[in-house]
Amino acid sequence: MKLLSRDIDKNGEGGVVLMPEEAEDMWHAYNLVAVGDTLRSTTIRKVQTESATGSVASSKVRTTLTIAVEAIDFDTQACVLRVKGRNIQENQYVKMGAYHTLDLELNRKFTLGKHEWDSVAFDRIELACDPTQHADLAAVVMQEGLAHICLVTASMTLLRAKIEVAIPRKRKGQCAQHDKGLTRFYDQVIQAIQRHVNFDVVKCVLIASPGFVKDQFSEYMFTQAQKMDNKLLLENKSKFLSVHSSSGHKHALKEVLSDTAVTARMADTKASGEVRALDDFYQMLQNDPNRAFYGLRHVEYANEQQAIETLLITDELFRACDVSTRQRYVRLVDSVKECNGEVKIFSSLHVSGEQLGQLTGVAAILRFPIPELEDGDSSSSDEE
Numbered sequence: 001m002k003l004l005s006r007d008i009d010k011n012g013e014g015g016v017v018l019m020p021e022e023a024e025d026m027w028h029a030y031n032l033v034a035v036g037d038t039l040r041s042t043t044i045r046k047v048q049t050e051s052a053t054g055s056v057a058s059s060k061v062r063t064t065l066t067i068a069v070e071a072i073d074f075d076t077q078a079c080v081l082r083v084k085g086r087n088i089q090e091n092q093y094v095k096m097g098a099y100h101t102l103d104l105e106l107n108r109k110f111t112l113g114k115h116e117w118d119s120v121a122f123d124r125i126e127l128a129c130d131p132t133q134h135a136d137l138a139a140v141v142m143q144e145g146l147a148h149i150c151l152v153t154a155s156m157t158l159l160r161a162k163i164e165v166a167i168p169r170k171r172k173g174q175c176a177q178h179d180k181g182l183t184r185f186y187d188q189v190i191q192a193i194q195r196h197v198n199f200d201v202v203k204c205v206l207i208a209s210p211g212f213v214k215d216q217f218s219e220y221m222f223t224q225a226q227k228m229d230n231k232l233l234l235e236n237k238s239k240f241l242s243v244h245s246s247s248g249h250k251h252a253l254k255e256v257l258s259d260t261a262v263t264a265r266m267a268d269t270k271a272s273g274e275v276r277a278l279d280d281f282y283q284m285l286q287n288d289p290n291r292a293f294y295g296l297r298h299v300e301y302a303n304e305q306q307a308i309e310t311l312l313i314t315d316e317l318f319r320a321c322d323v324s325t326r327q328r329y330v331r332l333v334d335s336v337k338e339c340n341g342e343v344k345i346f347s348s349l350h351v352s353g354e355q356l357g358q359l360t361g362v363a364a365i366l367r368f369p370i371p372e373l374e375d376g377d378s379s380s381s382d383e384e
Helices: 025-033 121-128 176-196 214-227 233-234 250-258 260-265 272-286 296-304 313-321 325-337 351-358 375-383
Strands: 001-007 016-018 038-050 056-073 080-087 101-105 112-115 136-142 144-152 157-164 204-209 240-244 292-294 308-314 344-345 362-366
Touching: 016 121, 025 080, 025 121, 025 233, 025 313, 038 101, 038 136, 038 351, 056 101, 056 204, 080 250, 121 325, 136 176, 136 214, 136 250, 144 176, 144 204, 144 233, 144 250, 144 308, 157 176, 157 362, 176 214, 176 233, 204 214, 204 250, 204 272, 214 240, 240 260, 250 260, 250 272, 250 351, 272 292, 272 308, 272 351, 272 362, 292 296, 296 325, 308 351, 313 325, 313 344, 313 351, 344 351
Parallel strands: 136 204, 204 240, 308 344
Antiparallel strands: 001 016, 016 112, 038 056, 038 112, 056 080, 080 101, 136 144, 144 157, 292 362, 308 362
16 A cells, blocks of 8 residues: 555544555555545546437546545455445536445555544554565465465455365275365365465465375475476475364464464564464463453453553454444553553454454453452443
């Protein structure tokens, strides 16, 4: 993402001009655009013109529109962002107040205006424009007949391909059909790796499976690569790492990323920092529950005592339609930072973010133990 210009006054009102350069930037844009904002971008509009004879001709024209955002839709697989709203600036093709849906496109700039820019939005722009945050990890999570090819970026886990092949069972004295099915399955996985993994960017490719499937697949892949003189795979052989997983399903990626061998290889990526923080929280919850809080009310109580060492929060909470709810989370983040606490904003598209989402989406590791809120305290604070 490129930040082309920024015009925000001291009250936090104003706009920025951004240009998304890759698919992941659309996820950042989705987390920046909120209902009530203004969005200006070029778009294609179907226009009808009537000639002097009364015949009507329709044509498509490219024009620039500014809309007041009313609905936002993000397609996680195609990484496409569609923003719907009413036109708020005079245009020769579109009436004032008419509805239009803008599709934000790669390498096409857009202007986003807000009545109030907060610290979380500024941090999001900073993260999006940081060139070091790229998809530097790929993972193949597999079992016999099933494989998921995933790209793990700083902000999201993208499922690039799902491969399912029916493999006949082994029968006594008849293994040929089983071996044929397995070979067909391995060939499809190899093709998917070559199609979806950019080895110029990716630093590490994880091959994860239960049992010996990963070892058999790796052996077959590099044997085939030598036979076919596949330089792409042979030159990048050192980037492949075999690790254990409990299954070939996508959710097994969480345990794969927690593996010590994996964390050593991806030590500098944001994704590994999130996984480590979540593991630390679970360990603290088990060993010293008075130093591990979750749920907004409990975490806010811990923050009042200036006890939060690390705040874990999902980006989904900042997309709340209710402005006061969003501001409540922003105040919590700002307050923790002021008290020299660390804030980790988890992506809801990461497996670690999904897991945190099941724990209300907000949790904290504390500097010192404090007694938990009693039910009476929490209900009385609700009444207040």
